[in-house]
Amino acid sequence: MEIKLAKFIASNQDVFKCPDINIPEYAFIGRSNVGKSSLINMITNKKKLAKISGQPGKTKLINHFLMDNKWFLVDLPGYGYAKASKQAKNLFKKHIKSYFTHRKQLVCAFVLIDIRHDPLKIDIEFMEWLTRTQNAFNIIFTKSDKLNVNEIEKKIKNYKKVFGEKWERFPEYFITSSKKSIGKENLLTYINLINESVIK
Numbered sequence: 001m002e003i004k005l006a007k008f009i010a011s012n013q014d015v016f017k018c019p020d021i022n023i024p025e026y027a028f029i030g031r032s033n034v035g036k037s038s039l040i041n042m043i044t045n046k047k048k049l050a051k052i053s054g055q056p057g058k059t060k061l062i063n064h065f066l067m068d069n070k071w072f073l074v075d076l077p078g079y080g081y082a083k084a085s086k087q088a089k090n091l092f093k094k095h096i097k098s099y100f101t102h103r104k105q106l107v108c109a110f111v112l113i114d115i116r117h118d119p120l121k122i123d124i125e126f127m128e129w130l131t132r133t134q135n136a137f138n139i140i141f142t143k144s145d146k147l148n149v150n151e152i153e154k155k156i157k158n159y160k161k162v163f164g165e166k167w168e169r170f171p172e173y174f175i176t177s178s179k180k181s182i183g184k185e186n187l188l189t190y191i192n193l194i195n196e197s198v199i200k
Ligand code: GDP
Pocket: 031, 032, 033, 034, 035, 036, 037, 038, 039, 051, 052, 053, 054, 056, 057, 078, 142, 143, 144, 145, 146, 176, 177, 178, 179, 180
């Protein structure tokens, strides 16, 4: 499965100024430096669609990309950048919370997590917040090339254990590596399946 046409449409801070087009939308979000820009570039086959950040925490806006004239991929700012100012952190919270609260086209979020880490408080808290606010989410594990198969299995097992203590079921998850181009097919097939069920 390939994306044939990936187009940048708009950057907004205010959810109410985001494109007024009623097509399914998928939000990509995670900690700064998790590999979000690289992943977006990988799945769209474009080297520079999303900027690969020299400086973590750089993407500050709600970025809409139109995929094959069918669905929106939304690149949201990275959270948890230690060096960001308090003002920047508050602004992030305000706009992102507003986005998740008001964006009607949103089908689900993909929360990106670096596979090398054990569950981090900031990610768990964010997913708890998504659950509380009734936002569906799935997990994309990034940078899988940095671990071997056994290590990956161990990390997933650990995640499932932590999730089991808080959630009824483990979300849909995808193991990816932008460096080795792994996981694209599964992810796009999944999005395509949802699109087929929501686009009438
Ligand atoms: P963002 O801040 O979440 O958009 O992250 P970037 O895409 O800018 O990536 C952050 C850093 O991680 C960069 O140095 C990338 O080269 C590196 N990176 C991203 N994806 C991968 C991956 O799949 N494997 C490896 N080994 N490194 C990656």
